Amino acid sequence: MSEQICKAKEIVVISGKGGTGKTSLTASFAALAKDNVIADCDVDAPDLYLVSEPRLLQKEEFVAGKSAHIQTELCIGCGECSATCNFDAIHLDGPGNGGVEKTCRIDNFACEGCGACTLVCPAKAIELEDNHCGEWFISETRFGPMVHARLAVASENSGKLVTIVRRSARCLAHEREIGLLICDGPPGIGCPVIASVTGADLVVLVTEPSLSGRHDLNRILELTNHFRVPAVICINKYDINLEQTEAIERFAREHQVPVVGKIQYDPIFSHAQAMKCSVVEYSGNAASQQIRSTWRHVLYALG
Numbered sequence: 001m002s003e004q005i006c007k008a009k010e011i012v013v014i015s016g017k018g019g020t021g022k023t024s025l026t027a028s029f030a031a032l033a034k035d036n037v038i039a040d041c042d043v044d045a046p047d048l049y050l051v052s053e054p055r056l057l058q059k060e061e062f063v064a065g066k067s068a069h070i071q072t073e074l075c076i077g078c079g080e081c082s083a084t085c086n087f088d089a090i091h092l093d094g095p096g097n098g099g100v101e102k103t104c105r106i107d108n109f110a111c112e113g114c115g116a117c118t119l120v121c122p123a124k125a126i127e128l129e130d131n132h133c134g135e136w137f138i139s140e141t142r143f144g145p146m147v148h149a150r151l152a153v154a155s156e157n158s159g160k161l162v163t164i165v166r167r168s169a170r171c172l173a174h175e176r177e178i179g180l181l182i183c184d185g186p187p188g189i190g191c192p193v194i195a196s197v198t199g200a201d202l203v204v205l206v207t208e209p210s211l212s213g214r215h216d217l218n219r220i221l222e223l224t225n226h227f228r229v230p231a232v233i234c235i236n237k238y239d240i241n242l243e244q245t246e247a248i249e250r251f252a253r254e255h256q257v258p259v260v261g262k263i264q265y266d267p268i269f270s271h272a273q274a275m276k277c278s279v280v281e282y283s284g285n286a287a288s289q290q291i292r293s294t295w296r297h298v299l300y301a302l303g
Helices: 022-033 080-084 116-120 158-176 191-197 211-226 242-254 268-274 286-302
Strands: 009-015 037-040 055-070 090-094 103-106 126-141 144-151 180-187 202-207 231-236 259-263
Touching: 009 022, 009 191, 009 211, 009 286, 022 180, 022 202, 022 268, 022 286, 037 158, 055 103, 055 144, 055 158, 080 090, 080 116, 116 126, 126 158, 144 158, 158 180, 158 191, 180 191, 191 211, 202 211, 202 286, 211 231, 211 242, 231 242, 231 286, 242 259, 259 286, 268 286
Parallel strands: 009 180, 009 202, 037 144, 037 180, 202 231, 231 259
Antiparallel strands: 055 126, 090 103, 126 144
């Protein structure tokens, strides 16, 4: 799918750590927005599909980087490739081929795809092949179209896959003339997070009232400030530690970042997920009303 100019405004929901309720809030925001495109950018552990019940429309393979592969029948077992490899990815313990008792074997988890082995192999038995690192999808949900992905186990380049997901979601918004894109970002501050937030119109930082929550909030705010992306804060489970909640609010005031919502702890978050729906669809109780209020403030901050 080619990238096109998209006028849709983009909200990215992220957290400095896992377990803050980020995906549950994203699902509720998508339900309240009604007409929006959704992007699940947490490609290492995607779970937005659990509450959105997507109907698959399109499936694409994700290819990133290369790794070396040995043609066993051509290998002469000289060990030149093993001696050259700087990543200890080649071992002379492969099966025989009739000509030699042992051939070389490549550990694809250790291989970096540098290609040095292909240059020194006298038998030309080694080739570089594309890495098939996962898949990405376009689906239809009751909230609107969704772009999501799944990175293969132990695969790298998750930032590149996040970029594909966001770009495809923008193109989908352009094609369908939808004015809002909501992204469920990954936790942390690494490459996938950077790929999720750069160029966004607003980032919602979801935190929880704990020492680790405060620490990671500070790190993720430094990242959004570095990339000059406007940010607001939502404190989830605020009532489990009121002292830490007050500390987060002081931190927000000192850094001039609006706190757009405080949501109480409630088991309905888990119950809603078990029923494959968002919190605001599952219940109209106090936590649900707090999410609705948070969403109104997010829209106000978006402009």
